[in-house]
Amino acid sequence: MRINLTKKDLVNVIYMQVGFSKQITENLVEEFFSIIVSNLYKKKSVKISKFGTFLIRSKNSRIGRNPKTKEEKEISKRDVVIFKPSKEFKVLVNNNANNAT
Secondary structure, eight states: OOOOOOHHHHHHHHHHHHOOOHHHHHHHHHHHHHHHHHHHHTTOOEEETTTEEEEEEEEOOEEEEOTTTOOEEEEOOEEEEEEEEOHHHHHHHHHHHHHHO
């Protein structure tokens, strides 16, 4: 059982529902992700109504430990992408999880 939704799967679903050519649909999906990435690169958050918000969070450097060797090493300062789901999205996911059990 495959549980991942790939970009190719997304293009096929949109292609079947909207009716654009596959090339136009693929360009549309690519542009959508490109807009998200370019705005995150500029340190802007991306809010998609009723879905969630993508944002950049800076993490300070810290000391990490290898669990096997117990060796300490500094983990450098970096930016990470955070996704915060909207309330509607959380309710939808929780309702589906409750119905599956």
